[in-house]
Amino acid sequence: MKNQKKPQIRMLSVEAVTPYERNPRYNQDAVSAVAESIRRFGWKVPIVVDKDLVVVSGHTRLMAAERLGISEVPVIVADWLTEDQAKAFRLADNRTAELSTWKMTLLDEELRTLGAFDMGALGFHTPPEVIERPESEDDAGEDNERADMVRCPHCGAWSSREEARADHADR
Amino acid sequence: MQIVEKKLDEIRPYPNNPRNNDGAVDAVAASIRAFGFNVPIIVDASGEIVAGHTRYKAARKLGLETVPVIVADDLTDDQVKALRLADNKVSELSSWDYVMLEDELAEIKMDMEQFGFRSDEEVASISCGGELDLEDFADERFDYCCPECGFMFNE
Numbered sequence: 001m002k003n004q005k006k007p008q009i010r011m012l013s014v015e016a017v018t019p020y021e022r023n024p025r026y027n028q029d030a031v032s033a034v035a036e037s038i039r040r041f042g043w044k045v046p047i048v049v050d051k052d053l054v055v056v057s058g059h060t061r062l063m064a065a066e067r068l069g070i071s072e073v074p075v076i077v078a079d080w081l082t083e084d085q086a087k088a089f090r091l092a093d094n095r096t097a098e099l100s101t102w103k104m105t106l107l108d109e110e111l112r113t114l115g116a117f118d119m120g121a122l123g124f125h126t127p128p129e130v131i132e133r134p135e136s137e138d139d140a141g142e143d144n145e146r147a148d149m150v151r152c153p154h155c156g157a158w159s160s161r162e163e164a165r166a167d168h169a170d171r
Numbered sequence: 172m173q174i175v176e177k178k179l180d181e182i183r184p185y186p187n188n189p190r191n192n193d194g195a196v197d198a199v200a201a202s203i204r205a206f207g208f209n210v211p212i213i214v215d216a217s218g219e220i221v222a223g224h225t226r227y228k229a230a231r232k233l234g235l236e237t238v239p240v241i242v243a244d245d246l247t248d249d250q251v252k253a254l255r256l257a258d259n260k261v262s263e264l265s266s267w268d269y270v271m272l273e274d275e276l277a278e279i280k281m282d283m284e285q286f287g288f289r290s291d292e293e294v295a296s297i298s299c300g301g302e303l304d305l306e307d308f309a310d311e312r313f314d315y316c317c318p319e320c321g322f323m324f325n326e
Contacts, residue, residue, distance in 0.1 A: 006176065009173060022274070027265035092283070103189040155260075
């Protein structure tokens with residue numbers, strides 16, 4: 001493991017922290033859900049910046065802070081990273097998050113116990129009829145119960161078959 | 172908010188964490204090895220993980236004795252449950268600008284495959300978003316493209 005100082009959190013003004021100008025992410029669609037998460041739960045995951053206070057991890061959180069009118073944000077200054085490492089970690093941090101998928105049965109179980117919470121504002125699209133459906137051990141069986149809909153195995157969103165059909169599918 | 176170093180056996184995974192993350196452990200371990208443990212694990216007041224299950228598994232794999240932890244002891248049980256789900260969900264709401272990603276990857280001297288990046292064509296073929304021409308990937312046939320996240324899949 002890379003020899004590093006122990007990370008410490010500093011509170012910095014949002015103006016002091018600079019987004020990376022070539023961050024290769026479309027994250028506008030995530031800002032409102034991240035803002036809602038910060039509003040409900042408080043700030044839990046610090047923004048990671050490089051030695052020049054350019055964002056490495058947390059572009060969406062920074063945008064959410066600006067939207068919420070938060071003036072100071074918790075920051076970890078990862079000044080042990082070289083320029084190349086900061087570039088690489090910025091990408092790797094997003095990429096590794098994509099390598100996991102949902103366990104749909106367990107996800108529905110968790111969502112069901114959170115009935116009082118508006119999870120839609122946090123980005124969940126599971127329709128109520130799915131959340132309230134009787135328990136089933138078999139994900140595939142559940143999917144087949146809704147012949148008009150398909151469920152994304154990556155994010156768990158349900159959509160109509162027509163809407164989700166890829167344009168190039170020749171059938 | 173502060174970071175504390177905790178021994179791995181002072182924190183524990185949430186038993187019903189609804190994530191398949193075994194396939195991400197090697198890439199996360201490689202990231203920790205290369206860059207350090209930059210994003211602390213979030214746990215609740217009892218030491219149960221809220222965010223960072225994969226980092227926890229990676230730390231075990233790397234044989235780390237301690238990890239940086241933020242204790243979110245100001246949350247109710249329901250808030251913990253909701254945040255655990257939301258933390259994973261919000262990362263799905265963003266997507267790659269593949270043109271810019273390629274530019275960045277081209278400038279980086281490190282081996283990026285260890286963090287889960289594949290060749291450009293492979294990465295592009297799993298997404299229907301952006302400005303990609305799907306005809307370029309005619310060999311990869313998927314019936315569906317998720318309108319929410321852009322993931323392509325078959326039943």
